[in-house]
Amino acid sequence: LLRTVEYQKGVPHGRYREFYPDGRLRAYGTNMNGARDGLGMEDYLSGKPLRKSFYRAGKLHGVVTEYYPSGVIQSETPYIDGEKDGKVREYSEDGLLVYERDHRRNLESGKTRHYNAQGGLYREYDYKNGVQHGSMQEYLSDGKLKGTYECSDEKREGRGKEYYDTGELLLEGIYENDELNxxxxxxxKNGKVRIRSDYKNGxxxxxxxxxxxxxxxxxxxxPVKEGKKEGAAKEFHPDGHIKTVGTFVNDQREGLFKNFDENGVLVSDEVYDKGRLTRRTEFYPxxxxxxxxxxYENLLPPGEGGG
Known part of the structure; x- marks a missing residue:
């Protein structure tokens, strides 16, 4: 037996039940004048609820609640006359809110909010008639604004700005497919540029x-390649005079680095091996x-040194 349906005057009217092949109850509810009406339930094979729905004249009308196999709510979706209308909520298996999506007449319209693993607001988007528009806001774990971005399909796409947790501008750049490019x-924090660079794939x-x-x-x-310092580098004193020259390999100092004072006089030579300082020679003016x-391992060996 897979299904039982009550009829009246030749049309489904009254209770209906559906069963798994082993006979356990899979779904139940009521019909009125040939159409679903009122509460409809679907269960997992375990007997725990899978989906709870409400109908009016054959159309979803009310909140549809879906459940994880554990019994924790997975989503809540409001319907009016068969169309999504209102705030759709999605949850993690831990019961934390993951998404809130506003809908109007079956289309996403209004605010969409994405929450982090701790349940705090992570990202916020605007939708109109099913199409994302405007900017996206991203938040720090403490709820403070992290950044605002042009976006598409809920990904950063176009110009973006990020901020210190105290509100000052931290970063300004171009995003493609959610990465800096x-x-x-x-x-x-005083508004002066600290770093200027091109980015590729984030x-x-x-x-x-x-x-x-x-x-x-x-x-x-x-020179920086794929996020790592690579090549001949120069460091300057605040007055513009050369302070340090040397080479980076795979993001580490390698070989000879020469250090100068504000007047351009050589102060010291340093030798590095894969980022480890192996020798330092200091000079008089x-x-x-x-x-x-x-x-050795960045430590002066016992008895070694010089004057």
Whole structure:
């Protein structure tokens, strides 16, 4: 037996039941004058509820509630005359709210909110007649605004801005498919540019990646490839004079780095092996050696040093 249906005057009217092949109840509800009406229930094979629906004259009318096999609510969807209308809510298996989506006449319209794993607001979008429009807002875990972005299909697409948790502008750049792609500027809290770089697939990728002091003066110029420093680098004093020159390989200092004071006088030479300092030679202003030190694991070996 897979189904029982009560009839009146040749049309379904009254209770109906549907069963799994092993005989356990799968669904039940009522018909009125040939159409579903009132409460309709569907169960898992375990007997726990899968879906609870309400009908009026054969159309969904009321809140449809779907459940995880554990019994926790998975979603709540309001209907009016067969169309989604109102706030649709989706939940995690832990019972935390994941999405809220406003609907009007079966189309997503209004605010859509996406929540993080802790239940806090993560992203917020605007929809109109089923189409996303306007900007997207993203929030930090404490609820403060992280950024505002042009977006498409709930992904960052176009110009975006991010902010410090104190409200100052932190970043300004271009997004493609939810990742930074193109020119990006990162700011100090005083509004001056701190980093200027091109990005590719969400990572810095620029032959002349630049970092700046809070005054606006250049601090570093370094080639960066796929997020890693790679090539000849220069560091500057705030007055613009060279401070350090050297080479990065795979995001680590490699080989000789030369350090200068504000007047351009050589202060020290440093030698690196895969980012580890192995030797430092310091100089007097006259150019004579002041000290010559070798390092193991960034520590001065006992008895070694120089004058």
């Amino acid at each position: 193109g020119p990006v500027r990162i700011f100090h 990572l810095p990728h620029d032959n002349a990646w630049r970092e700046f002091y809070e005054t606006g003066a250049v601090r570093w110029i370094i 006259s150019g004579k050696i002041k000290s010559d030190q070798y390092f």
